[in-house]
Amino acid sequence: MIIKMRNGNVALEILAADQRSAGGLYIPPTALQRGNLRHGRIVEVGPGEYVGGSFVDPKLEKGEEVIFDVSHSETIEVEGKKLTICNMVDIVATVAAKHLSVVPPQAIPDETA
Numbered sequence: 225m226i227i228k229m230r231n232g233n234v235a236l237e238i239l240a241a242d243q244r245s246a247g248g249l250y251i252p253p254t255a256l257q258r259g260n261l262r263h264g265r266i267v268e269v270g271p272g273e274y275v276g277g278s279f280v281d282p283k284l285e286k287g288e289e290v291i292f293d294v295s296h297s298e299t300i301e302v303e304g305k306k307l308t309i310c311n312m313v314d315i316v317a318t319v320a321a322k323h324l325s326v327v328p329p330q331a332i333p334d335e336t337a
Contacts, residue, residue, distance in 0.1 A: 227302050229270035232282055232312040236264035236292060237305070260295040261316065267307060282312040289319035 272281045297310035
């Protein structure tokens with residue numbers, strides 16, 4: 225992709241929410257959208273910007289999944305792909321892991337026996 229972000233801007237692709245519940249019921253997209261927050265993946269990140277005379281590093285990386293506020297964003301199309309452009313301050317959270325489950329070691333059966 226040929227796009228390079230400047231300052232504290234970030235290019236994101238919006239990720240589609242799950243369309244089925246755990247029981248298999250269809251969930252319309254409007255039911256999954258609450259407020260102005262959306263789930264996306266970072267495509268490109270700017271180097272950061274100066275705020276009040278101090279440099280602020282975005283501390284974001286390509287490929288990270290984030291939750292961001294779309295109220296101050298713009299959608300563009302680059303090489304046939306829709307991207308959302310927002311500022312780094314509009315990213316409210318990073319998604320650490322999907323479907324994380326912790327299994328105690330003693331609960332895992334030993335297959336060598």
